[in-house]
Amino acid sequence: MTIAGVVLGVAIGVVLLLWVVHLIRGDRLYVGYGVIFVLGTLAAMTVLIVPPLLDAVTRTSVALLSVPALSIVPLVIFTFLMVYVFAQITILSNRVMRLTQELAMRSARRDGELESPAAEQP
Amino acid sequence: MVAIPAYNEAATIRAVVDRVRAELPDCDVLVINDGSDDDTAAVLAGSGAVVADHLCNLGYGRAIQTAVLYATRGGYDRLITLDADGQHDPAQVRPLLAEFDQGRWDILIGSRYVARQKYDDVPIGRRVGMQLFSTLVRLTAGRRIYDTTSGLKIMGRQTFAPLTNWQFIDFHAEALVYLMRLGFRIGEFPITVATRSHGQSMYSTLSHVKYPLKTMLMLVLGLVQANLTRKRTS
Secondary structure, eight states, rough: OOOHHHHHHHHHHHHHHHHHHHHHHTTTSSSHHHHHHHHHHHHHHHHHHHHHHHHHHHHHHHHHOOOOGHHHHHHHHHHHHHHHHHHHHHHHHHHHHHHHHHHHTTOOEEETTEEEEHHHHH | EEEESSSTTTTTTTHHHHHHHHHTTTSOOEEEEEOOOOOOOOGGGGGGOOEEEEESSHHHHHHHHHHHHHHHHHOOEEEOOTTTTOBBBGGGGGHHHHHHHSSOSSSSEEESSSSTTTTTTSSSHHHHHHHHHHHHHHHHHSSOOOOOOOOOOOEGGGGGHHHSSSSSSSSSSSHHHHHHHHTEEEEEOOOOBBOOOOOOOOOOOOHHHHHHHHHHHHHHHHHHHHHHHHHHHH
């Protein structure tokens, strides 16, 4: 891979990392999904930066799958799409979670009778 | 208020609630039934505890968050959390409360390890994890916490807002670092813990890999978040 290619790859990795971290901080990407993306991106960046690793991965991938170098472009797009999809799943999941917590507090009961400070709040 | 998160703890939860009510008759007891499939809710009938039922399992961290939200809305000054598996002896809460009431701490953790300062009675994998998180807390927050995963804690009202304004996994190392960096005082008080006699740990084999990774990431983000919050408020 050319120097320009490595620089571009690392830049894309940094952008992806920053986006994932931003989403996790805002509670818009579940940290369990986030860890996978962070580790995957860091691994990919390490492969790009360390020449012997890059050579080994290139040799292995060419031997296993005869794919053109350009196939990395849809792979990058797919990764970004995956982060977006998982962020949407997390947002939906958070809404369900808040609803579940709110229902639990409003229906909190003592010996079968409704007794809920949550329900008294506006 | 005493909050007890429970997931499939029908075998032990009633005894735990009865012991808490006997030891701490002046405290309200809240059980967060976290989507249990067994009779956890049914066995609490007539126990005198308030039961908040999660319609589905949200996990330990979210169950604690429900308790904190409930305590906030109910105007409680202190929230005591303990495990539903009977490992914590409610008789140990009194001395913990006495220490907390001296006003030196915002959160006081009932700690299995602070007295002897070593993890000699836990399996090797868990021992490495506890050592790692204890060290990470010391490096990032400047004070060592020996038992970052203890379920027995007392939290003061002043910590309720930060605990519900940001997300945590299990209210363990990541929450402790976040709060300590915000300036809250967190201490440990020695307790003893019984061996679990029923049910199983909330940590599966796979979660022994996932949990440290998630916690480490959240710990770093918590550090960043706490620094940003401090800058914003100062």
